Amino acid sequence: MTRLAVVLTEGFADWEVGQLAASARTHFGFDVVTASPGGAEVRSMGGMRVAPDAVAENLHGDAFDALVICGGTIWETEKTPDLSPVINDFIARGKLTAAICGGTLALARAGALDQVAHTSNAPDFLASAEGYHGQAHYREGPQAVRSGMIVTAPGSAPITFTAEIYRALGFGSEELDTYVQIFGAEHQPKAA
Numbered sequence: 001m002t003r004l005a006v007v008l009t010e011g012f013a014d015w016e017v018g019q020l021a022a023s024a025r026t027h028f029g030f031d032v033v034t035a036s037p038g039g040a041e042v043r044s045m046g047g048m049r050v051a052p053d054a055v056a057e058n059l060h061g062d063a064f065d066a067l068v069i070c071g072g073t074i075w076e077t078e079k080t081p082d083l084s085p086v087i088n089d090f091i092a093r094g095k096l097t098a099a100i101c102g103g104t105l106a107l108a109r110a111g112a113l114d115q116v117a118h119t120s121n122a123p124d125f126l127a128s129a130e131g132y133h134g135q136a137h138y139r140e141g142p143q144a145v146r147s148g149m150i151v152t153a154p155g156s157a158p159i160t161f162t163a164e165i166y167r168a169l170g171f172g173s174e175e176l177d178t179y180v181q182i183f184g185a186e187h188q189p190k191a192a
Contacts, residue, residue, distance in 0.1 A: 001031050002024075002031070002065045003030065004021075004033065004065065004066045004068055005033050005035055005054070005059045005066065005068065006020075006021060006032060006033065007034075007036065007056045007068065007069045007083065007103070008035070008044075008050055008072075009036060009037060009070070010036075010074055010079075011043070011045055011073030011074050012044050012050075012070045012072035013044070013072050013100075013101055013155060014044040014045055016070050016071050016103075016155055016158050016161070017070045017100070017158070018158070019183070020068065020158070023162065028166075028171065033053045033054055034053050034054070035052050035056040035059055036050070037055075037056050038055060038057070039055035045072065056081065056083060056086065057081070057083070057085075057086065059089075060086075060089060061091075061093035061095040062093060065095060065169060066096035066098060066169060067087065067095065067096070067097045068098045068165065069083065069098065069099040069100070069104075069106050070103055071099070071100050071102035071103045072101070072103075075101075075102030075105045075106065076102060076128075080106075081106075082109070083106045083110070084106075084109060084111075087107060088110055088112070091150075096149045096150075096169060097150055097151075098150070098151035098152070098153075098161070098164075098168075100144075100152070100155060100157070100161050101153070101155030102121075102155070104118070104121075104153075105120075105126065107150070108132040109130055109132065112150060113126070113134040113137065113150070114137075115137065116137055116147035116150050117137050117145055117147040118134060118138060118139065118145055118147060119138065119141060119143075119145040119153060119154060120152060120154060121154045121155055122154075123135065123138050123140065126138065142156060142157060143157055143160040144160040144163070144164040145164075146164040151168055159179075159180055160180060163176055163179065163180045
């Protein structure tokens with residue numbers, strides 16, 4: 001069974017991993033394990049409370065197929081958790097490592113974006129991350145970017161973020177392409 005570790009922090013952005021978690025469980029039958037710093041209950045931007053299944057700092061790549069880091073308000077504060085050891089463990093084991101919105105700051109701080117194509121909310125957003133040296137590999141655009149087993153996305157791209165995670169895990173299909181078209185249709189120009 002495919003296992004996803006989804007890291008949620010206090011003030012996580014509800015919409016960024018909602019489609020992924022729901023479709024992973026119900027459509028694909030994945031085991032979706034939520035984790036938070038210290039294993040503490042967290043509340044989303046929208047006020048939803050989540051009692052996580054695991055402690056984020058204790059996640060190990062040998063137990064999961066992917067690490068997914070959700071964005072939120074904490075990533076730009078002094079309370080940002082250091083997930084570098086966890087991120088580096090997943091990458092060293094060749095496991096999918098994905099982050100959206102503010103979660104990309106965790107990848108940048110861990111050095112995970114220094115040599116791979118990636119995106120985020122904006123180039124200057126990542127430039128603020130201590131230790132980030134990947135500016136030359138930044139890709140501007142509204143969709144998620146996948147480079148090998150690293151997936152990144154701006155907070156406005158939860159659908160392509162979900163799709164690129166599935167593709168990286170070997171679940172790409174015509175059905176997935178249709179899913180992206182359907183959920184992204186509202187962003188297409190209207191015919192005159």
